[in-house]
Amino acid sequence: MARRNANGGNGKGTAEARGSALYEVLKGIDFERRELVDKSKGVGLFDLVKEKDGSYRCYSCTLCERTCPVDCIEIDYCPEFEELPFDIEAERAAALATLPGESCGAGAACVMGEKPAGFMPEIDMTKFSPVLAGIRAGSGLVEAFHATQEAFGWLPRVALEEIAEEMRLPFSRVFGVASFYSQFRLQPVGKHVIDVCMGTACHVAGAPLVVEAFSQELEVPIGGTTADGLFTLQTVNCVGACALAPVVRLGDDETFGRMGPNEARKLVRKLRKQEVGA
Amino acid sequence: MTPARRATRIDKALQAARDAGAYIAADDKAEIRVCAGTACHASGRVALRKALEKSLAERGLTAKVAVVETGCHGFCEEGPIAVVRPQGLFYPRLKPKDIDEIVATSVVGDGIVERLLYKDPSTGAALAYEKDIPFYSLQQRIVLALNGKIDPFSIDDYLAHDGYTALATVLDAADPEAVIDEVEISGLRGRGGAGFPTGRKWRYCRANPGDTHYLICNADEGDPGAFMDRSVLEGNPHSVIEGMVIAAYAIGAGNGPVEGYVYVRHEYPFAVERLRHALAQARERNLLGDDILGSGFSFDIRINQGAGAFVCGESTALTASIEGHRGMPRGKHIRTVAHGLWGQPTNLNNVESYANVPWIVNHGAAAFAAKGTATSKGTKIFSLTGKVVNGGLIEVPMGATLRHVIFDIGGGMPDGREFKAVQLGGPSGGCLPAALLDDPIDFESLVAAGSMMGSGGMVVVDDSTCMLDFVKFFLKFTAEESCGKCVPCRVGSQRLLEILERISDGEGTLEDLDRLETLSDDIIEGSLCQLGGSAPNPVLSTLRYFRDEIEAHIIERRCPARVCRPLIRYTIDADACTGCHVCLGACPTQAISGERKQVHVIDQKLCIKCDTCRQVCKFDAIPVVDAEPALIEGRQQ
Numbered sequence: 084m085a086r087r088n089a090n091g092g093n094g095k096g097t098a099e100a101r102g103s104a105l106y107e108v109l110k111g112i113d114f115e116r117r118e119l120v121d122k123s124k125g126v127g128l129f130d131l132v133k134e135k136d137g138s139y140r141c142y143s144c145t146l147c148e149r150t151c152p153v154d155c156i157e158i159d160y161c162p163e164f165e166e167l168p169f170d171i172e173a174e175r176a177a178a179l180a181t182l183p184g185e186s187c188g189a190g191a192a193c194v195m196g197e198k199p200a201g202f203m204p205e206i207d208m209t210k211f212s213p214v215l216a217g218i219r220a221g222s223g224l225v226e227a228f229h230a231t232q233e234a235f236g237w238l239p240r241v242a243l244e245e246i247a248e249e250m251r252l253p254f255s256r257v258f259g260v261a262s263f264y265s266q267f268r269l270q271p272v273g274k275h276v277i278d279v280c281m282g283t284a285c286h287v288a289g290a291p292l293v294v295e296a297f298s299q300e301l302e303v304p305i306g307g308t309t310a311d312g313l314f315t316l317q318t319v320n321c322v323g324a325c326a327l328a329p330v331v332r333l334g335d336d337e338t339f340g341r342m343g344p345n346e347a348r349k350l351v352r353k354l355r356k357q358e359v360g361a
Numbered sequence: 362m363t364p365a366r367r368a369t370r371i372d373k374a375l376q377a378a379r380d381a382g383a384y385i386a387a388d389d390k391a392e393i394r395v396c397a398g399t400a401c402h403a404s405g406r407v408a409l410r411k412a413l414e415k416s417l418a419e420r421g422l423t424a425k426v427a428v429v430e431t432g433c434h435g436f437c438e439e440g441p442i443a444v445v446r447p448q449g450l451f452y453p454r455l456k457p458k459d460i461d462e463i464v465a466t467s468v469v470g471d472g473i474v475e476r477l478l479y480k481d482p483s484t485g486a487a488l489a490y491e492k493d494i495p496f497y498s499l500q501q502r503i504v505l506a507l508n509g510k511i512d513p514f515s516i517d518d519y520l521a522h523d524g525y526t527a528l529a530t531v532l533d534a535a536d537p538e539a540v541i542d543e544v545e546i547s548g549l550r551g552r553g554g555a556g557f558p559t560g561r562k563w564r565y566c567r568a569n570p571g572d573t574h575y576l577i578c579n580a581d582e583g584d585p586g587a588f589m590d591r592s593v594l595e596g597n598p599h600s601v602i603e604g605m606v607i608a609a610y611a612i613g614a615g616n617g618p619v620e621g622y623v624y625v626r627h628e629y630p631f632a633v634e635r636l637r638h639a640l641a642q643a644r645e646r647n648l649l650g651d652d653i654l655g656s657g658f659s660f661d662i663r664i665n666q667g668a669g670a671f672v673c674g675e676s677t678a679l680t681a682s683i684e685g686h687r688g689m690p691r692g693k694h695i696r697t698v699a700h701g702l703w704g705q706p707t708n709l710n711n712v713e714s715y716a717n718v719p720w721i722v723n724h725g726a727a728a729f730a731a732k733g734t735a736t737s738k739g740t741k742i743f744s745l746t747g748k749v750v751n752g753g754l755i756e757v758p759m760g761a762t763l764r765h766v767i768f769d770i771g772g773g774m775p776d777g778r779e780f781k782a783v784q785l786g787g788p789s790g791g792c793l794p795a796a797l798l799d800d801p802i803d804f805e806s807l808v809a810a811g812s813m814m815g816s817g818g819m820v821v822v823d824d825s826t827c828m829l830d831f832v833k834f835f836l837k838f839t840a841e842e843s844c845g846k847c848v849p850c851r852v853g854s855q856r857l858l859e860i861l862e863r864i865s866d867g868e869g870t871l872e873d874l875d876r877l878e879t880l881s882d883d884i885i886e887g888s889l890c891q892l893g894g895s896a897p898n899p900v901l902s903t904l905r906y907f908r909d910e911i912e913a914h915i916i917e918r919r920c921p922a923r924v925c926r927p928l929i930r931y932t933i934d935a936d937a938c939t940g941c942h943v944c945l946g947a948c949p950t951q952a953i954s955g956e957r958k959q960v961h962v963i964d965q966k967l968c969i970k971c972d973t974c975r976q977v978c979k980f981d982a983i984p985v986v987d988a989e990p991a992l993i994e995g996r997q998q
Contacts, residue, residue, distance in 0.1 A: 088978065102956070113761035128930040144684075157977060163843050185815050186575035195533075212783065223665070223683070223685045224685035225520045225665070225666070225667075225668055225682060225683075225685060226666070228668065229627065229666055229668065230578060246840065259687055260685065260686060260687055263670060263687040263688060263844075264667075264669055264670050264688070265668070265669040266628075266669030267665075267668055267669075274760060281585070281744070282585035282586050283572065283585045283586035283745035283787070283818070283835075284585075284586050284752075284820055284836070285585075286585075286831075286834045287747050287748065287820060287826055287831070288747075288820055288974065292971055292973075296971060296973070298948070299588055299949060299971075300949075319628065319669075320628075320669070321583075321584075321585035321586060321587075321588070321628075322399070322403075322628060323399050323400070323588035323591050323628075323629070323750070324399055324400040324403040324404075324437070324438035324439065325400070325586055325744065325746035325747075325752060326400050326439075326440065326746065326752045326753060327400060327403055327404060327437075327440075328440040329748070330403065334378045335630075338402075340404060343972075343973070343977075344949075344971050344972060344973045344976070345973045345976060345977050346949045347675050348949065348973075
């Protein structure tokens with residue numbers, strides 16, 4: 084890849100350039116790359132990429148090991164491999180300098196999963212001190228996230244970095260755990276959080292139509308926040324108020340039962356009107 | 362000697378209550394019980410309580426008539442609920458404006474407010490007393506016995522209703538092995554879904570050496586449509602704590618230290634709050650913590666909150682989550698009872714399993730084993746939801762038939778619709794047809810039928826639900842909740858979903874059905890945990906019992922329930938339409954046009970099939986019909 088060349092390395096990126104036998108077999112077949120679910124937690128097992136001459140491209144910079152959110156990569160000393168004449172520290176520094184946010188020094192594209200947010204509120208780090216106090220009192224990682232989310236409404240990156248530092252954990256590990264649980268929000272939320280219950284009873288009673296109506300009226304996808312920072316639309320697996328299906332929760336306090344698409348649109352319009360009036 | 366000592370211990374704990382002058386709820390006292398479960402809260406119990414207190418205060422009755430906020434009564438469909446004692450009058454679906462009339466008639470006077478009474482949907486008769494309502498009278502409540510009777514915030518209420526006597530019995534006997542024997546003889550099996558014998562699990566855990574033994578209560582009730590664990594924690598948290606302390610004693614006494622965790626969903630704020638309160642109270646009364654009731658045995662419980670990952674209900678994923686990792690399960694060749702939380706022997710049971718333990722100790726294993734079937738003993742709570750008249754929590758002995766639960770207690774289908782299927786066991790379970798309604802419900806028979814007990818969620822659907830759409834819902838859920846560790850589950854469930862989507866778009870082939878079956882088998886074989894191992898169950902059971910309906914999507918390109926969007930079309934019935942303009946105003950895409958008092962027309966090109974018009978129409982003038990075959994053909998090209 085071009086990026087690697089910019090580093091002065093020996094990148095001959097694609098399989099085609101390497102003329103691999105596999106490429107010859109595969110190039111005639113028309114592949115359809117299908118999307119995995121958005122939340123999918125992986126794409127397969129890793130293997131080391133080999134150069135044409137049989138040598139490995141990896142030069143053990145250990146960046147992938149440090150970045151892996153699930154600690155599944157371990158770089159170990161292996162006497163059978165020839166040592167590459169690399170100044171690892173210099174390479175790593177160069178890689179980090181030229182590839183901000185990327186993890187593999189050898190030019191594979193492993194980008195930390197942060198989507199740009201539609202709007203970004205100011206983060207008041209004074210709210211963070213109870214979380215630190217909690218960690219010092221022995222709370223676990225997940226509990227620390229709960230406390231952070233309670234303070235900010237979401238998990239800002241700076242807060243995650245602070246947690247990592249306080250708990251003496253790699254940031255990658257902290258981020259990996261935060262991204263696993265669907266309740267933790269890595270994006271800021273709007274003033275009104277609309278939770279549409281997608282439990283079985285609600286589904287049977289027509290919840291998909293309700294969430295669709297919200298999505299159309301707010302013009303954001305599920306999980307999205309409107310650009311003005313007023314509304315966030317979310318789904319929740321089951322709030323356990325199945326007798327009132329379909330259920331919509333507004334913030335932590337208000338619950339609306341037996342909703343339909345028309346009621347959903349009316350609710351949004353009502354809230355919008357309140358905001359204009361306020 | 363022993364009974365005397367036991368009495369002394371409980372008396373001591375109770376005495377503290379009496380000294381403090383705490384209010385103890387009782388059936389023969391003048392009190393008004395308001396359900397404070399999540400469903401009743403959502404339908405407005407706070408306003409109800411305020412109106413009640415105001416009304417009582419105006420009449421100067423505040424000191425004479427107590428307002429008790431209890432846990433979930435179970436009859437969620439009729440919320441918010443209030444019960445007036447000592448008569449036992451049951452008032453459902455209350456509004457704050459009704460309260461004054463109730464106080465005037467039934468509290469001050471001795472009358473009954475006829476218009477507010479519960480009407481039996483099958484006979485139409487008004488039923489005044491809680492005990493007469495079939496929904497309650499046909500149940501046999503062990504775990505839920507005190508739900509709706511006691512204040513979950515009051516340990517005194519629980520103590521006064523024989524609470525913690527089982528713990529005192531166990532501590533007096535000082536024979537942990539005997540407790541395990543008792544639970545084993547009772548035949549109690551894990552209520553979390555798999556049905557592993559609880560006593561045997563305790564025995565294994567006790568036998569495994571470790572620095573500390575861990576005891577976990579699994580309250581990560583992730584199945585959508587199941588809420589029995591939440592209701593037990595909300596309504597009677599002390600029964601779970603008592604069960605856990607007994608289990609801890611059975612596993613840990615004379616065997617090294619034991620520590621306890623409750624892993625509870627973060628989506629259940631009331632349950633967490635009440636449990637936290639109950640734990641503090643139990644510690645205060647020396648029923649938890651160091652040297653419990655002077656027996657020399659110490660045990661404490663911590664609360665750990667989940668964060669919305671379904672897979673964390675799996676035992677090894679749950680322990681990973683407590684340890685602060687991503688909640689990914691590991692292989693079960695190393696058993697949790699030997700090597701669980703922090704690498705130590707760990708016993709993990711469900712909320713309902715623990716809540717059964719005090720009853721077994723108090724009433725004896727034989728009494729418990731007398732209920733249920735040959736292999737499944739005791740009772741089971743089901744949360745009955747979906748298209749059914751009396752939705753809510755139902756506790757019946759194992760072996761009751763589906764018909765008994767859905768029609769006798771649940772009141773059958775609303776609006777005279779036809780029963781189509783019942784889905785048991787959440788996303789891991791299966792859909793059972795009307796032909797199996799008379800089968801008894803126990804662990805084995807459900808598995809044989811292609812479903813499973815799961816945690817006890819029971820969702821009833823009628824002929825307006827498309828089975829294909831229903832299965833798609835479950836698969837979408839498992840595909841999203843797959844932790845991603847095993848490829849067959851992560852990718853396979855996604856592919857299953859794609860095939861189903863193809864069929865519901867009217868583009869499926871009959872070979873797709875074979876593909877579904879083969880892929881399902883592979884997913885079951887190739888997954889480490891039960892999330893993947895049971896994810897294809899809804900597909901397989903639907904193919905087994907509702908193949909016709911799925912084939913209709915393929916062969917006739919028709920959705921019999923008229924749900925799958927590409928195969929349906931909204932029309933206006935010219936005879937029924939009054940031209941009232943309501944649908945026209947509600948349509949989000951301006952697809953409906955027409956003059957006032959003239960029959961309206963839907964522009965099929967603009968219609969997004971959002972169902973709004975049909976829902977707002979007061980004259981049933983918008984029938985959903987099959988899409989024209991020509992349209993489907995056209996779309997395909």
